Amino acid sequence: MHIENSRSLLVAALLAGCATTAPAPSGAPAAAAAAPAATAGDLACTPNGGFTYPDPAGDDNGPGTYTYPTDAVYKPGSFDITEFQVVPSGDTVEFRVSVNTRIEDPWDSPAWGGNGFSVQMVFIHIDTDHKAGSGVQDGLPGTNVRFKPDEAWDRAVIISPQGAIRVNSEIEQKAGQWKDRIIVPKTTRASGRALIAVVDAKQLGGMPQPSWGYQVLMQSNEGFPAKTDLLTRKVNEFEGQHRFGGGTDYDNDPHVIDIIVTPGGDPAQKQHEILSRYNKAATTDVKPADLAVVPMVYPCTK
Ligand SMILES: [Ca+2]
Ligand SMILES: [Ca+2]
Numbered sequence: 176m177h178i179e180n181s182r183s184l185l186v187a188a189l190l191a192g193c194a195t196t197a198p199a200p201s202g203a204p205a206a207a208a209a210a211p212a213a214t215a216g217d218l219a220c221t222p223n224g225g226f227t228y229p230d231p232a233g234d235d236n237g238p239g240t241y242t243y244p245t246d247a248v249y250k251p252g253s254f255d256i257t258e259f260q261v262v263p264s265g266d267t268v269e270f271r272v273s274v275n276t277r278i279e280d281p282w283d284s285p286a287w288g289g290n291g292f293s294v295q296m297v298f299i300h301i302d303t304d305h306k307a308g309s310g311v312q313d314g315l316p317g318t319n320v321r322f323k324p325d326e327a328w329d330r331a332v333i334i335s336p337q338g339a340i341r342v343n344s345e346i347e348q349k350a351g352q353w354k355d356r357i358i359v360p361k362t363t364r365a366s367g368r369a370l371i372a373v374v375d376a377k378q379l380g381g382m383p384q385p386s387w388g389y390q391v392l393m394q395s396n397e398g399f400p401a402k403t404d405l406l407t408r409k410v411n412e413f414e415g416q417h418r419f420g421g422g423t424d425y426d427n428d429p430h431v432i433d434i435i436v437t438p439g440g441d442p443a444q445k446q447h448e449i450l451s452r453y454n455k456a457a458t459t460d461v462k463p464a465d466l467a468v469v470p471m472v473y474p475c476t477k
């Protein structure tokens with residue numbers, strides 16, 4: 176682990192050193208940058224299975240205790256989901272995850288075949304049948320969360336700044352048993368405050384249905400992940416230059432910074448409660464039952 180940490184720091188430093196200090200391009204759509212955080216009243220479903228789902232600003236702290244890594248590239252708001260959109264169009268589906276700051280590319284992703292951003296990564300887990308025993312209950316490797324039996328995910332979309340070759344190689348090594356369920360988008364990009372992924376509907380098993388459920392797990396792209404982690408950055412007890420803090424030094428705490436929750440009540444408080452429910456006594460040999468259970472959100476079911 177120390178070796179990996181050192182490598183990670185070294186490479187981050189090298190990448191940071193390569194990045195230019197030129198100002199950010201000014202062509203970003205002003206509307207996107209100026210969009211206010213969504214509120215519960217904004218939930219809107221379209222007949223084709225599309226929707227916009229809000230998440231509050233300021234809950235980018237997992238169970239309420241997580242803190243960002245100390246390096247300046249992890250700008251405040253970088254991991255704070257404010258809105259999740261599914262936009263079906265023709266035979267493709269666009270997934271948009273907005274965060275609470277303009278998305279930048281401090282590690283110069285074109286230099287490593289990347290997608291125009293650096294620090295964020297999102298795993299969208301989708302339940303297409305809402306049937307007990309159908310799908311996968313484990314979150315993608317490195318997230319340390321799981322799902323209820325009747326909310327098990329059937330497809331997952333990875334929004335990573337890493338190029339498709341790297342992401343596919345990681346899937347093969349770390350989640351090979353689910354590779355037919357995991358989708359690397361045909362296009363992944365950032366625009367203003369939004370991370371955007373375009374997926375062929377047939378990879379999802381068809382166009383989105385109003386009955387489908389979603390969970391959006393906000394993570395951070397780690398170019399040198401631990402051997403069981405699918406490009407995810409760890410959360411430790413104390414934050415470090417490239418480590419989140421406020422959790423534990425084991426793999427029992429949820430390694431997710433922000434999630435969406437079901438409608439009703441205080442969404443930040445709900446998230447904090449959900450992500451606090453893990454077995455803190457399980458430090459080695461962590462079992463699935465020790466992990467926090469995250470909800471699927473079914474935005475368009477009545
Ligand atoms: Ca949020
Ligand atoms: Ca399912």
Ligand SMILES: [Ca+2]
Pocket residue numbers: 230231234256433434435436442443446
């Ligand atoms: Ca949230």
